[in-house]
Amino acid sequence: xxxxxxxxxxxxxEKRQSVAFWCNPxxxxxxxxxxxxxxxxxxxxxIQFQNNGVVDDSQLPKDRFSAERLKGVDSTxxxxxxxxxxxxxxxxxxxxxDGGPYEQYFGPGTRLTVT
Amino acid sequence: AQTVTQSQPEMSVQEAETVxxxxxxxxxxxxxxxxxxxxxxxxxxxxxxxxxxxxxxxxTENRFSVNFQKAAKSFSLKISDSxxxxxxxxxxxxxxSGSEKLVFGKGTKLTVNP
Numbered sequence: 467x468x469x470x471x472x473x474x475x476x477x478x479x480e481k482r483q484s485v486a487f488w489c490n491p492x493x494x495x496x497x498x499x500x501x502x503x504x505x506x507x508x509x510x511x512x513i514q515f516q517n518n519g520v521v522d523d524s525q526l527p528k529d530r531f532s533a534e535r536l537k538g539v540d541s542t543x544x545x546x547x548x549x550x551x552x553x554x555x556x557x558x559x560x561x562x563x564d565g566g567p568y569e570q571y572f573g574p575g576t577r578l579t580v581t
Numbered sequence: 582a583q584t585v586t587q588s589q590p591e592m593s594v595q596e597a598e599t600v601x602x603x604x605x606x607x608x609x610x611x612x613x614x615x616x617x618x619x620x621x622x623x624x625x626x627x628x629x630x631x632x633x634x635x636x637x638x639x640x641t642e643n644r645f646s647v648n649f650q651k652a653a654k655s656f657s658l659k660i661s662d663s664x665x666x667x668x669x670x671x672x673x674x675x676x677x678s679g680s681e682k683l684v685f686g687k688g689t690k691l692t693v694n695p
Contacts, residue, residue, distance in 0.1 A: 469625070497681060508585070508672050508685025509626075521684060557626070561681065570683065572626040 468492065470573035472558050478579045484546035487576045491539070491560030498523075498535055499570065500543050501557040509557055515541065544576075553580045582641070585610045585675050587686035594663045601648075602658045602689045604673030606676050612678035614648065615656045620688075621669040632656065634678075660691075668693045 471490040479485050491498050496517050501509035512531065513523040517538035526533070530549070537539040545552055555575040561568040584607045594600035606615070632640045632649050636663040640647050644664075646656045660667055673686040 499681070506687065508674070508687050509683070510685070511682055514681060568681075569628050569631075570681070574625045 468535070470558055470560055470571055472556075472573040472576055474576055475574065476577050476579075478581065479548055481550055481580050482547040485548055485578065486542050486544045487556050487558075488577075489541045489543070489558030490496040491541070491558070492571055494562070496538070496563050497559035497561045497568075498541050499561075500533055500541070501559065503555040503557055503575070505554070512543070518534065535537060548578075548580045550580050553578055583675050583684050585673050585678065585684050585686035587673055589689045590687070591690045591692070593692040593694060594660070596662055596665060599659060599661045600691065601610060601662055602660075602673075603689070604656045604658070606654050606656065606673070606675050608654070608675065608677070610677050614676045614678065615646070616656050616676070616683070617626050617645070617656075617676040618660045618672045618674060618685075619667075619669045619670060621671065626672070630658065630687075642677055645681075663693050665693050665695060 473488050498515045499511045502512050503509040512526045513533045514521040515535040518535045533543045555577050557575045558573040559570040561570045582608045584671050586605045615632045618626050619629045620626040630642045630645050639649050644661045646659045670688045672688045674683045676683050
């Protein structure tokens with residue numbers, strides 16, 4: 467079974483530029499998550515999708531971050547404009563369903579550096 | 582709000598020895614799940630072990646076991662017969678029953694010395 471795929475693996479941009487990350491979850495997984503992991507901290511949930519609907523985006527900085535999951539499969543996370551404090555690893559995860567005791571499977575992450 | 586605290590930023594252990602990583606959490610919920618995740622350098626995070634709060638028996642997965650003390654809100658991970666491949670960041674995480682949102686601690690970096 468293929469795991470969660472993410473691209474790019476690394477990205478360096480200047481502040482005020484925009485950037486987009488892509489995630490392809492495990493086939494059949496209805497729930498998709500985006501986490502932000504700042505160096506020295508644990509991952510923090512940014513947004514959770516159930517199929518193509520948003521379940522939780524309470525910690526997403528909506529003035530600069532946006533995310534979508536078209537057709538309930540792939541997802542993109544965008545930052546526009548980026549700030550220095552957005553430097554982090556962005557992790558995508560997926561699980562079978564929402565609300566059940568299902569394991570979340572994580573992708574390798576995208577390491578973003580904002581200069 | 583739920584919080585997860587890992588008080589040991591770094592730990593080290595000799596190969597083949599045993600090490601225990603600490604985790605405490607704060608919640609007013611009675612039904613929840615606790616997890617330990619492993620994140621090797623530049624590799625993806627994987628689940629090591631999980632514990633349902635309603636179960637009194639401590640979870641075990643091969644060389645990994647937990648000491649779950651619900652009243653004390655403590656959830657420690659014991660790694661027996663440590664191997665070089667166990668070197669990684671270990672994160673403790675909490676999830677309320679009925680929610681998929683994971684709340685992570687800051688992690689403990691484990692070094693295994695040959």
